[in-house]
Amino acid sequence: MPTKNWPHPVLDAQTEDYPNCAFQTRFQVRQTKLDYKVVVNFDLGCESLENAVKAGDAQFLVQVHCVKTAYREIFPASVEALEFAIPEHELRDTFALSPFIVARREFDLASDEFAATFKGLKFKMRPGAVLAVGLPAEYEADKVFDELKNISAIFEVIKQPDRQAEAVEYDLTRNKIAIALPHAVYDEYRIFRPRPPYRESFVCSLVLPGLAAALEALGPEDSDGGDSLRWRRALRRKLKEINKSEVIKDESYKLAQELLEWPFGRALQAIRIAESEES
Amino acid sequence: MAVWESAPGDPNRGKRGELSAMKLRYLKSLALSELYRVAQSGSPKYTAAEAWLDELFYGREYLAESRLDIGRLPDLRQPTSDTELFEVENTIALHSALQNLNRSQAADDRLWSWLAHGPYWAYMRKRWPVEGIDNKSGYIKEHYLLGGSRSLVRHGLARLWWFGHATYMPGAADPYALTRLLLKTTDARQSIMERQFWRNQKILHPFLRRIAHWVDQGVDLYVPRERFRDLCKLMNLTGGSAVLDCFGPREIAAVVDRYAGDQQAAAANLGGGKVSAT
Numbered sequence: 001m002p003t004k005n006w007p008h009p010v011l012d013a014q015t016e017d018y019p020n021c022a023f024q025t026r027f028q029v030r031q032t033k034l035d036y037k038v039v040v041n042f043d044l045g046c047e048s049l050e051n052a053v054k055a056g057d058a059q060f061l062v063q064v065h066c067v068k069t070a071y072r073e074i075f076p077a078s079v080e081a082l083e084f085a086i087p088e089h090e091l092r093d094t095f096a097l098s099p100f101i102v103a104r105r106e107f108d109l110a111s112d113e114f115a116a117t118f119k120g121l122k123f124k125m126r127p128g129a130v131l132a133v134g135l136p137a138e139y140e141a142d143k144v145f146d147e148l149k150n151i152s153a154i155f156e157v158i159k160q161p162d163r164q165a166e167a168v169e170y171d172l173t174r175n176k177i178a179i180a181l182p183h184a185v186y187d188e189y190r191i192f193r194p195r196p197p198y199r200e201s202f203v204c205s206l207v208l209p210g211l212a213a214a215l216e217a218l219g220p221e222d223s224d225g226g227d228s229l230r231w232r233r234a235l236r237r238k239l240k241e242i243n244k245s246e247v248i249k250d251e252s253y254k255l256a257q258e259l260l261e262w263p264f265g266r267a268l269q270a271i272r273i274a275e276s277e278e279s
Numbered sequence: 280m281a282v283w284e285s286a287p288g289d290p291n292r293g294k295r296g297e298l299s300a301m302k303l304r305y306l307k308s309l310a311l312s313e314l315y316r317v318a319q320s321g322s323p324k325y326t327a328a329e330a331w332l333d334e335l336f337y338g339r340e341y342l343a344e345s346r347l348d349i350g351r352l353p354d355l356r357q358p359t360s361d362t363e364l365f366e367v368e369n370t371i372a373l374h375s376a377l378q379n380l381n382r383s384q385a386a387d388d389r390l391w392s393w394l395a396h397g398p399y400w401a402y403m404r405k406r407w408p409v410e411g412i413d414n415k416s417g418y419i420k421e422h423y424l425l426g427g428s429r430s431l432v433r434h435g436l437a438r439l440w441w442f443g444h445a446t447y448m449p450g451a452a453d454p455y456a457l458t459r460l461l462l463k464t465t466d467a468r469q470s471i472m473e474r475q476f477w478r479n480q481k482i483l484h485p486f487l488r489r490i491a492h493w494v495d496q497g498v499d500l501y502v503p504r505e506r507f508r509d510l511c512k513l514m515n516l517t518g519g520s521a522v523l524d525c526f527g528p529r530e531i532a533a534v535v536d537r538y539a540g541d542q543q544a545a546a547a548n549l550g551g552g553k554v555s556a557t
Contacts, residue, residue, distance in 0.1 A: 004519070006520055007520050008520070061522060061525070063522060063524060065478075068386050069382035069383055069385075069386045070382065070386070070431055070441065070445075070477075070478045071478070072479045072524065073479070073524070074522065074524040074525065076525075088383075089382060089383040089384070090381070090382050090383065091382075091383070092382075092383045092386050100522055102521070102522050102525055103521075126521070126530070127525055127526065127527070127530060128521035128522050128523065128524075128525030128526050128530065129520060129521045130520060130521060130522060156308060156309050156312055157309075158309055158312045158313045158316065159313055160316070161313060161316040161317040161319075161320055161322065162320065171312070171315070171316060173315075173319075174312055174315055176308070176312065178312045178315075178316070180316060
C-alpha cells in the first residue's frame with residue numbers, strides 16, 4: 001500500500017500517527033450459489049477511536065470493490081463484527097475488501113494516543129473522513145466452483161488465426177491457456193480427441209508442454225502482473241495443494257507431470273488397453 | 280453458477296450480423312480465444328466492410344444462446360462526423376434494450392465481443408475505425424474486445440451500456456436525464472468515467488444533479504473544459520482523505536458548491552458577473 005499523506009492523524013500501518021495503537025481485520029468469505037457471504041471481525045487497539053465508535057462519532061466500514069463489474073459499495077458497522085452478503089451476479093474475477101474506521105458525523109478528533117507531533121491538537125472531522133485504515137484483502141469470484149479440480153479445464157484448444165501457420169503455439173495472456181493448432185491439425189485433433197488412447201496422448205503432447213511453460217511464466221506470488229488471469233489463480237491454488245510455494249525453472253516440466261498426475265504412464269496404459277482390445 | 284445459465288444456440292441461425300434476435304446470444308469461450316488471437320495479429324479483417332465471423336468459424340458452432348429474452352436489438356445511429364457521434368441516443372437505445380443484464384453479464388467479454396463483431400459491426404467500423412491507428416492490435420483489443428480493467432468504459436458498445444447503467448434513474452419521469460449530463464461533453468464524460476467514483480451511483484447522481492443546478496443558475500461548469508476537469512480533481516482530492524461513498528447528497532453537493540462558489544468569486548474578481556452563461 002503506498003504511503004499517504006493524510007491531512008489529519010490516521011491509524012494505519014504506514015504512518016506513526018498513533019504509535020502504540022493498531023487496527024486489524026479478519027475476513028472470511030464464503031461463496032454460495034446465490035451470493036458471497038462475508039464475515040468481518042475488526043480488532044481495534046486504540047482507546048480514543050474505540051470511544052469515538054462507542055459515542056457514535058465514528059464507525060467501522062468495509063468498502064467492497066470489484067474492478068471487473070464496477071461494483072463499489074460500503075458496509076458500515078457500529079460494533080466489531082459485521083456480516084453481509086453480496087449477490088453472486090454483482091462480482092466477477094476478483095474483488096477487494098478494504099477496512100476503515102470513518103467519521104460518522106462531524107466531531108473534533110483529539111487523542112492522548114497521537115504521536116508527539118499532534119499532541120494537544122484537535123482536528124475537525126466531517127462525515128466520511130478516514131480515521132483508520134486496515135489492510136485490504138482480495139478474493140476470487142470465480143463463476144465455476146469445481147473448475148479447478150480438473151487441471152485440463154484451464155486449457156482450451158483453438159485454431160491458429162493464420163491459416164498458413166504450421167506451429168503449435170501457446171497463448172498465456174487469456175483467462176485460459178490457449179493451445180493454438182494449425183488448421184489441418186486442429187480438424188484432425190477434433191476427430192481423435194475423444195477417443196482413447198489418443199486423448200491421453202494429447203495430454204502428453206499438447207497439454208503438458210503448455211502447462212510447463214505456464215508454470216515457468218507463473219513466477220513468485222507477488223510478481224508483476226499479479227494473478228488476474230484465471231489459469232494463474234488455478235495453478236497457484238493447485239501448487240498450494242501439493243505444498244509448493246514457488247516453481248524452480250528446471251523443475252517445471254516435472255512439476256507439470258505431477259499436476260497432470262503422470263500423463264505418460266496413463267497414456268501408455270491407454271495404449272496397452274487399446275492394443276489388447278484389438279488383438 | 281454459469282454467468283448466462285446458457286443453453287447451446289443454433290449457430291446456423293442468423294449469424295450474419297442481423298439486428299433482430301429473440302434471445303441474447305454470445306460467443307463461446309473457444310471462439311472468443313480465437314478472436315483474441317486474430318486481434319493480437321492486428322488482422323486486416325478489421326478493415327472489412329462486412330462482418331466476418333461466419334467465415335472465421337466456418338462450419339463450427341461459435342455462438343451460444345442465453346436465457347435473456349431481449350426481443351430485438353436496437354439500431355444504433357452511426358456517426359456522421361467526428362463531433363456528431365449520437366452517444367446519448369445510442370446509450371439510451373442500447374441500455375434500454377439490455378436493461379435486464381446484471382453487472383456480471385454486462386462485464387462479459389463474450390457478449391460484447393459478439394455484438395461488436397456481429398450485429399453491430401457496421402456501427403463499430405464507423406465509430407471505431409482502425410484505419411490510421413499505429414497500434415492496431417491494442418486499439419482493437421481496447422474497443423472491440425473487453426480485456427483490460429478500464430475496458431468497460433472503452434469497449435465500443437459496453438461503454439454505452441455502462442454510461443446508461445451508471446446514470447439511469449428508475450422510476451424518474453426522464454430516467455436518462457443524468458445520462459445527458461454525463462455525455463454533455465466528451466471531456467466531462469472522460470473526466471468522470473476515468474475516475475473511480477462513477478462506480479457508485481450514490482456519488483455520481485448527486486454530483487451530476489448539482490452540476491445541473493449550477494448550470495441552471497448560469498454557472499456553466501462544463502466550460503471551459505479545464506473547469507470540469509478541476510472539479511473532478513477536487514472530487515478525487517476529497518476522496519483522498521474520506522470515503523466518498525459515506526457522503527450523502529448534501530455532502531456531495533457541498534463539494535460542487537465549494538468549487539462553483541470559488542469559480543464565481545474568481546469571475547467576480549475579474550470583473551465579470553457570471554462564470555459562463557449557459
